[in-house]
Amino acid sequence: MKKHEILSSQARAGLFDPPTDPAAIARHYTFSPEDMALIRQRRRASNRLGFAVLLAYLRFPGRTLRPEEAPPAEMLAFVSAQTGCKPDEFVSYAQRAETRWEHLGALQIHLNARPFRREDRRAVVQAGIEEGAGSDRGDAIVAAMISHLRQRNIWLPASLELERLALAARAIARRRAYRGLVEGLPPETIAGLEALLVVAKGEERTSFAWLRDWPEAPRQKNLLAVVERLEAVRKLGVGPDREKRIHRARYAAIAKEIAIFVPRDITRFDAPRRLATLVVFAREMEAALTDAALSMFDKMLGAVFRRADRAHKDNALDRAKRLDASARALLGMAKAMLDAKAKNEDQVAAVELALGWERLKALVAATDTVVIDARPDNLGEVVERYASVRRMSPVVLGAFAFRSWRENDPLLAALDVVREVHASGAKKLPPRAPTGFLRPAWRKLVKTEAGLDRRAYEVATMMSLRDRLRSGDVWVEGSRAFRAFDEFLLPRDAFENRRAAGELALAVPDGFEAWRNTKTRLLETRLREIGALAAAGDLPEATLTQEGLSISPIRGSENEAADALVRRLYAMLPRLRVTELFAEVHGWTGFADRFAHLRAAGRRARVDDRRARRRHQPRPHTHGA
Numbered sequence: 001m002k003k004h005e006i007l008s009s010q011a012r013a014g015l016f017d018p019p020t021d022p023a024a025i026a027r028h029y030t031f032s033p034e035d036m037a038l039i040r041q042r043r044r045a046s047n048r049l050g051f052a053v054l055l056a057y058l059r060f061p062g063r064t065l066r067p068e069e070a071p072p073a074e075m076l077a078f079v080s081a082q083t084g085c086k087p088d089e090f091v092s093y094a095q096r097a098e099t100r101w102e103h104l105g106a107l108q109i110h111l112n113a114r115p116f117r118r119e120d121r122r123a124v125v126q127a128g129i130e131e132g133a134g135s136d137r138g139d140a141i142v143a144a145m146i147s148h149l150r151q152r153n154i155w156l157p158a159s160l161e162l163e164r165l166a167l168a169a170r171a172i173a174r175r176r177a178y179r180g181l182v183e184g185l186p187p188e189t190i191a192g193l194e195a196l197l198v199v200a201k202g203e204e205r206t207s208f209a210w211l212r213d214w215p216e217a218p219r220q221k222n223l224l225a226v227v228e229r230l231e232a233v234r235k236l237g238v239g240p241d242r243e244k245r246i247h248r249a250r251y252a253a254i255a256k257e258i259a260i261f262v263p264r265d266i267t268r269f270d271a272p273r274r275l276a277t278l279v280v281f282a283r284e285m286e287a288a289l290t291d292a293a294l295s296m297f298d299k300m301l302g303a304v305f306r307r308a309d310r311a312h313k314d315n316a317l318d319r320a321k322r323l324d325a326s327a328r329a330l331l332g333m334a335k336a337m338l339d340a341k342a343k344n345e346d347q348v349a350a351v352e353l354a355l356g357w358e359r360l361k362a363l364v365a366a367t368d369t370v371v372i373d374a375r376p377d378n379l380g381e382v383v384e385r386y387a388s389v390r391r392m393s394p395v396v397l398g399a400f401a402f403r404s405w406r407e408n409d410p411l412l413a414a415l416d417v418v419r420e421v422h423a424s425g426a427k428k429l430p431p432r433a434p435t436g437f438l439r440p441a442w443r444k445l446v447k448t449e450a451g452l453d454r455r456a457y458e459v460a461t462m463m464s465l466r467d468r469l470r471s472g473d474v475w476v477e478g479s480r481a482f483r484a485f486d487e488f489l490l491p492r493d494a495f496e497n498r499r500a501a502g503e504l505a506l507a508v509p510d511g512f513e514a515w516r517n518t519k520t521r522l523l524e525t526r527l528r529e530i531g532a533l534a535a536a537g538d539l540p541e542a543t544l545t546q547e548g549l550s551i552s553p554i555r556g557s558e559n560e561a562a563d564a565l566v567r568r569l570y571a572m573l574p575r576l577r578v579t580e581l582f583a584e585v586h587g588w589t590g591f592a593d594r595f596a597h598l599r600a601a602g603r604r605a606r607v608d609d610r611r612a613r614r615r616h617q618p619r620p621h622t623h624g625a
Contacts, residue, residue, distance in 0.1 A: 006138030006166045007159070015142055016061055016159045020074050028060040029075060031082055038110055039083055049085040050093025051103050058107055062149065063156040064115075067100070113153040121165060124148060128169025133177065134247035141166045173250075178276035180245040185275070189237040193278040197263045207232070208263045211285050214292060218299035220391050226296060227399045230289040238282040240478065254280045290400070291481040294469065297396050301466045304385050305378075312378035319370045326367045329355060379445055382463070386455040393462050394422040401477045402465070403484065410436035411468060414461045421454075429454050437464050 007015070019025055031039070035055060042048040056079055057065045065071070071079075071090070080087045094100040108114060124145045131144035142162055149156055156162065182190075196208040203210075211229050215222040243251050258281050266277055336354035340347045351360065397419040404412050413434040421429065429452050438446060442460040446453055468474040475484045490498070498504050509515040534544035541552040586592040 006163050006170065007142060008139075011139040011142075012159055012163075015139065015146060016063065016156070018057065018061060018072060018075050020072050022074065025075055025078050029056045029078055031055075034110075036082070038106070045085045046089040046092035047094075047099065047103075048083050049080060049087075049090050051107075052079050052083050053090065053093075054100075054103055055107055055110075058111060058113065058155060061156065062146065064104065067094070067097075111153065113155055115155050116149065116157040116161075120149070120154060124162070125165050125169045125172070128166050129173045129176070132170045132173030134249035136170065136174075136250075136253055138163075138166060138170070141170055145169075175272065177246045177250045177254075178272040181242055181276040181279045182272060183245075185279070186237065190275065192236045193238075193275060193282065196278060196281070197267055206263045208266075208281070211289075214289065216292070216296075218296045218303065220300070223293060223296050223300065223392060223395055226289055226293045227395055230286065230293060230399060233282055233286045233289060236282050238279055238286075240283070242279050243283050251280065255284050258284060286478055287480045290476060290479045293396070293399065294476060294479060294482055297392060298466055298469070300392055301389070301462060304388050305382060305463075308378045308381035308385055311381040311384070315381065322366065322370050326363050326370075329359075329363055333360065377441055379441055383445060383453075383456045383459050386459055389459050389462050393418060393458060396462075397422070402474050403477065404468075404474050406473070409474075410434040411461070411464055411474065414457075415465065418458050418461050421458075427454070429457055433457065437461075439464075 019028065031052070035052075039048050039052050039055070042051050053071050053076065054065055056075065057063060057071070073087070076087045076090060080090075094103075127148035128141045128145050131141045135141065145162055145166060146156060185193075196211070197206055199206050211233060214226050214229055254277060258277060261277070266274055269277065333351055333355040336350040337347045340350035351357070355363075397415055402412060402415060411434075414437060417430060417433050420426075431451070433452055435443065435446065435452070438460055442456070442464075445456040446460055465474065469476070469482050472482075472485060474482075476482045489495075495504075499510060504510060509518055530539070530544075533539045537543070543550045543552075582592070
C-alpha cells in the first residue's frame with residue numbers, strides 16, 4: 001500500500017469487486033421476475049447478457065461496469081445460466097457506447113438509483129468522519145462510506161475518489177480527536193506537558209523517560225519511587241474527564257502508539273497532536289503507576305505474610321521440641337512417683353530424687369509459657385513484623401483515595417484513623433476506633449485488657465485492605481486493575497438511550513417480563529404447530545391419538561457405510577467378562593454389599609468371590625437386600 005493510499009489491494013477488491021464465492025453469487029445475483037422481464041426486452045443475446053451483468057454490478061457492489069472490465073468467470077456463468085445465453089457472447093456487448101448509456105438509463109429507472117454527484121461528497125465525508133472517530137482502519141472508513149451510498153441508492157464512484165475522500169475524513173477525525181483532548185487545558189498544564197519532552201538542567205534524561213521507567217521489584221524504596229512519579233503526573237493537572245471526550249477506540253489507538261514512541265518522535269508532531277499525545281500519556285501513566293504501586297503494596301504485604309508463616313512454623317517446631325523435653329522429664333517424674341506408691345514409699349521424696357522441686361518449678365513455668373503462646377495461626381508473627389507494615393502504610397494511605405460499595409464501611413473509617421495517627425504522630429489509637437471489619441482471629445489480637453493494640457490494629461487494617469482490594473469490594477480512584485465494577489459496564493444514561501433506540505443488540509430481552517412473554521409465545525406457537533400436525537396425522541415418526549402418543553421404532557440402518565462404521569466401533573471396545581465389569585463397578589460404589597445369596601434365608605451374607613471365576617460353581621441368584 002502506497003503512502004497516500006488508504007486501502008490495500010485486497011481490501012479494495014473486497015469492497016469494489018463482485019464476489020466469486022458461489023453462495024455470495026447466488027445471494028446477490030439471483031434475478032427476480034421483474035428483472036428477467038426487463039432483460040428479455042433486449043433483442044440480441046449479447047445485449048441481454050450485457051444488460052444482465054450491468055444490472056448485477058449495479059446491485060452489488062453498487063457500481064457500473066467499466067468498459068474494459070471483464071466480470072469474473074463464476075459470476076458470468078451464473079448470470080448466463082439465468083438469461084439463457086452463452087458466456088462467450090459477453091465479448092460482443094456494447095460495441096456502441098450509446099447502447100451502454102441507454103442501458104444505464106433504463107437501469108437507473110428500474111433500480112430507482114442515480115450516479116454519484118459532487119454534492120454527495122460532503123455527506124459521504126461525514127459518514128467517514130463518524131467511522132473514523134473510532135477507527136483508523138481505511139477499509140472500515142471506506143465501508144462506512146459505501147454503506148451510506150447504498151442506503152440512499154447512489155452508485156459508487158471510482159475507488160480512487162472514495163479513497164481520497166476517506167483520507168480526508170480520517171484526517172478530520174484525527175484533528176477533532178486531538179482538539180477534543182486538549183481543548184480547555186490551562187496554560188500551566190500545557191507548559192508542564194511540554195516540559196516532559198525537555199531534558200532539565202542537571203538531568204540526564206527527559207521527564208517523559210523518567211516517568212515511564214519505574215522500578216518494579218516490591219521494595220520500600222521502589223514503592224516510594226513509584227509514588228513519587230505518580231505525584232509528578234498528578235501535578236500536571238490532566239483530569240480523568242479527558243479520556244471520555246473522544247471515542248474509546250480512538251483513545252486506545254493513541255495510547256497504543258505511545259508505547260512505542262520516544263520523546264524525539266513526539267517533538268516532530270504538530271502542536272495539537274503533540275499535546276493530545278502527551279495528555280493521553282499523562283492519563284495512561286497515572287493509571288499505570290497507580291496499579292504498579294498497589295500491586296507492589298500487595299506483594300510487599302504478601303512477603304510479610306510469608307515470612308511470618310515461616311516464623312510461625314519455626315516457632316511451632318521449637319515449641320514442639322521444648323514440649324517434648326518437658327514431657328520426657330515429667331514422664332520420668334511420674335514413673336518415679338508411681339513406683340514409690342507401688343512400694344509404699346514417700347512420693348515427695350521420689351519427686352525430689354527424680355527431678356527436684358526447683359527444676360520442676362522451672363519446667364512447669366516454661367511449659368506454661370509455651371502452651372499460652374501457642375496459636376493455631378500465624379497472625380502473632382505477622383504483628384511482630386509491624387515495622388515493615390509501618391513503613392509502607394503511610395505511603396499507601398497518603399497516595400490513594402479508597403472507595404467501597406458498603407455505606408459507612410468500617411474499613412474506610414479505620415483507614416482514616418490510621419492515616420490520622422501517622423499524620424499527627426500519636427502513639428495511641430482513639431478510644432472508639434472502628435473494629436467492625438475485623439475477623440474473629442484478628443479481634444483476639446487487637447482487643448486487649450488495656451484497650452486496642454496499636455500495632456495489631458494497624459497490621460490488621462492493612463491486611464484487610466489488601467484482601468478487600470483483591471475481592472473488588474474496595475477500589476481506588478484512578479486505577480485500572482482496582483477500579484469500580486461499574487466502570488466495566490456501559491454508563492446508565494448510554495444504556496437507557498441505546499435501549500430506547502433499540503440498539504442494544506442483545507441475544508435475549510433485557511427484562512424478565514419480556515423474556516417470559518417471548519418464551520410463552522414461542523411455546524404456544526410450537527404447541528399449535530404440533531397440534532396441527534397431530535390432527536393431520538403428519539407428525540414425523542409419531543402418532544398422537546386419544547389413546548396417547550405412539551413413537552415409531554428406530555429402524556435399522558441399511559446404509560453399508562454406517563454398518564461398517566458400527567462394526568469398526570464395536571471392534572474397538574475391550575472384551576471383558578460381565579463379572580469383571582461388575583467387580584469394577586463395585587469398586588466404585590460398593591453395590592455388591594447390598595446383595596446376598598438366595599440360599600442365605602434372608603440373612604445378609606457377603607459373597608467373597610464376586611467374579612465367580614470358576615464355571616463349575618453354581619450361579620448365585622440374588623435379590624435386593
